[in-house]
Amino acid sequence: MRSRLSRFGLWLWVWAVLFFLFAPIVTIILFGFDKSNVETWPIQHWTTHWYSVAWNDPQVRSAFVLSIKAAVVATALALLLGSLAAFGVHKARFFGRDSISLLLILPLALPGVITGVALNSAFQWAGITLSIWTIIIGHTTFCIVVIYNNVIARLRRTSNTLLEASADLGANTVQTFRLVTFPTIATALVSGALLAFALSFDEVIVTTFTAGAQNTLPIWIFGAIRLGQQLPEVNVVVTMVVILMFIPILIAARLTGTENFAPRVAAAPKSD
Amino acid sequence: MTTSVDSETKRGGLRALHASALARSRWRTAFLLSPPLMWFLVIYLSSLILMLVTSFWSVNDFTQQIDHHLTGANFAQITSGAYVTIIWRTFLLAALVTLTDAIVAFPFAYVMARVATQRTQRILLGAVLLPLWASYLAKVYAWISILEKGGALNWTFSKLGLPDPNLGFTNGAMWIAFCYIWLPYMIVPIYGSLERIPSSLLDASADLGGSAWSTFRRVILPLALPGLIAGSIFTFSLTLGDYVTPLLIGGSNSTLIGNAIYENLLTGGNLPLAAALSTVPIVIMIVYLAIAKRLGAFEAL
Numbered sequence: 001m002r003s004r005l006s007r008f009g010l011w012l013w014v015w016a017v018l019f020f021l022f023a024p025i026v027t028i029i030l031f032g033f034d035k036s037n038v039e040t041w042p043i044q045h046w047t048t049h050w051y052s053v054a055w056n057d058p059q060v061r062s063a064f065v066l067s068i069k070a071a072v073v074a075t076a077l078a079l080l081l082g083s084l085a086a087f088g089v090h091k092a093r094f095f096g097r098d099s100i101s102l103l104l105i106l107p108l109a110l111p112g113v114i115t116g117v118a119l120n121s122a123f124q125w126a127g128i129t130l131s132i133w134t135i136i137i138g139h140t141t142f143c144i145v146v147i148y149n150n151v152i153a154r155l156r157r158t159s160n161t162l163l164e165a166s167a168d169l170g171a172n173t174v175q176t177f178r179l180v181t182f183p184t185i186a187t188a189l190v191s192g193a194l195l196a197f198a199l200s201f202d203e204v205i206v207t208t209f210t211a212g213a214q215n216t217l218p219i220w221i222f223g224a225i226r227l228g229q230q231l232p233e234v235n236v237v238v239t240m241v242v243i244l245m246f247i248p249i250l251i252a253a254r255l256t257g258t259e260n261f262a263p264r265v266a267a268a269p270k271s272d
Numbered sequence: 273m274t275t276s277v278d279s280e281t282k283r284g285g286l287r288a289l290h291a292s293a294l295a296r297s298r299w300r301t302a303f304l305l306s307p308p309l310m311w312f313l314v315i316y317l318s319s320l321i322l323m324l325v326t327s328f329w330s331v332n333d334f335t336q337q338i339d340h341h342l343t344g345a346n347f348a349q350i351t352s353g354a355y356v357t358i359i360w361r362t363f364l365l366a367a368l369v370t371l372t373d374a375i376v377a378f379p380f381a382y383v384m385a386r387v388a389t390q391r392t393q394r395i396l397l398g399a400v401l402l403p404l405w406a407s408y409l410a411k412v413y414a415w416i417s418i419l420e421k422g423g424a425l426n427w428t429f430s431k432l433g434l435p436d437p438n439l440g441f442t443n444g445a446m447w448i449a450f451c452y453i454w455l456p457y458m459i460v461p462i463y464g465s466l467e468r469i470p471s472s473l474l475d476a477s478a479d480l481g482g483s484a485w486s487t488f489r490r491v492i493l494p495l496a497l498p499g500l501i502a503g504s505i506f507t508f509s510l511t512l513g514d515y516v517t518p519l520l521i522g523g524s525n526s527t528l529i530g531n532a533i534y535e536n537l538l539t540g541g542n543l544p545l546a547a548a549l550s551t552v553p554i555v556i557m558i559v560y561l562a563i564a565k566r567l568g569a570f571e572a573l
Contacts, residue, residue: 017380111553119315235417249405
């Protein structure tokens with residue numbers, strides 16, 4: 001009797017948390033279709049007008065393009081550097097091996113404002129003008145660990161016998177990589193890249209300190225909310241960002257499961 | 273005789289082969305690791321060090337240029353007056369958010385790990401990870417819409433015949449938004465540690481006459497501690513440095529360390545003071561990690 005009651009209580013809690021997790025997201029999507037300039041709940045009249053306003057806003061468009069460009073380049077750089085790090089750390093036994101994982105996670109574990117101020121002071125000191133490239137440098141730094149986590153998890157699960165079989169059958173290192181290693185880690189790479197892209201596409205805290213005059217989409221949203229301007233448009237734009245992030249996330253989940261899905265949490269020290 | 277010589281040479285040869293393979297693997301490791309490590313060394317770590325050095329510089333009042341003479345003035349400034357209040361407020365809020373998230377997350381993670389069927393478990397995990405990956409700004413903005421005067425919360429309260437809570441643009445709003453944004457970061461690691469507890473331990477506790485409560489307190493909670501600590505590191509650290517949420521959803525008394533850094537750097541043009549303020553979250557996190565380590569939080573990981 002008592003355990004049935006506590007079980008009921010636990011499930012009630014689960015439903016309450018689920019409501020808490022999803023109600024705000026649903027609210028924001030609904031407000032995108034609110035006809036009124038001033039948000040009031042419940043929504044009285046519905047429209048898709050703000051979607052066409054946002055679509056035709058040149059500022060939103062250029063911010064969107066800049067965000068995509070920065071995210072694509074940062075993801076590509078992170079793919080290269082993150083997988084090199086994973087291959088280097090995997091199987092190697094050397095002093096400080098565990099500190100490498102710790103070092104890579106640092107930009108995500110420390111508050112973003114620290115990475116932002118650190119990079120900003122370095123750019124100022126070196127006389128580097130803030131541009132899309134300084135944004136990319138910041139984003140790459142915190143995206144590397146996402147790729148690293150995905151690739152190293154896959155490498156750990158890949159059996160060594162496959163590589164040995166390939167070598168026994170006379171394949172050289174390059175052939176083994178091309179025909180055995182690469183196909184086994186391919187989905188991990190794609191999944192990691194999608195997560196890194198989403199992380200970069202949404203980032204605002206580091207970006208504020210590394211962007212010059214140009215706006216990424218999150219910086220445009222941040223500014224618009226702060227100034228209280230174009231708020232109906234903000235609803236539409238954030239809805240689009242949510243959807244644009246969900247698409248790569250869902251594809252990544254299909255490809256590799258959700259094991260490395262919380263990039264901050266997944267990198268907490270693990271013994272293996 | 274000959275056989276022993278043979279095996280000698282063979283062993284020597286093997287050793288040489290082994291040594292060369294080892295050397296090759298060392299070169300391979302160095303070759304693979306140097307680009308990412310160089311990136312972190314040149315771009316990230318050197319920037320962090322430069323930031324620490326910058327915190328001992330100052331800004332010349334007349335020229336607005338950075339004066340490279342070392343001074344402790346920035347630290348004297350942030351350890352007195354208004355900045356102490358800001359640091360204290362940030363610390364308390366981060367602690368409160370961490371505590372709230374731990375309490376909200378634990379039963380949820382417990383159901384995920386130990387009560388739900390495998391299918392439900394997967395669905396619940398997805399239900400936690402989707403909001404985690406929803407846009408950060410969308411989440412903050414959603415809470416502005418819900419908590420402001422014409423929002424859904426006031427509406428619900430008035431329908432229930434209760435007075436308007438009017439939480440928009442207060443410290444309370446900031447607390448709710450932070451708890452919401454970081455909640456998945458708390459659920460996932462607690463779930464991970466609860467899932468790893470072998471059922472036999474719980475059976476043993478029950479067989480030995482432990483009540484549900486004492487099993488929870490003496491078996492489940494200690495084994496879930498590493499997950500709790502891992503989650504708290506993120507809820508705590510991310511709240512400590514945030515300036516976007518307080519700026520957007522907080523009120524006039526909601527200035528946090530992050531805001532002080534943001535304003536000094538981007539509007540005040542005082543990079544050295546911003547750098548000095550940035551060391552505060554780092555120091556707090558180092559102390560926090562040291563305490564967590566002391567409590568044995570990392571041993572069971």
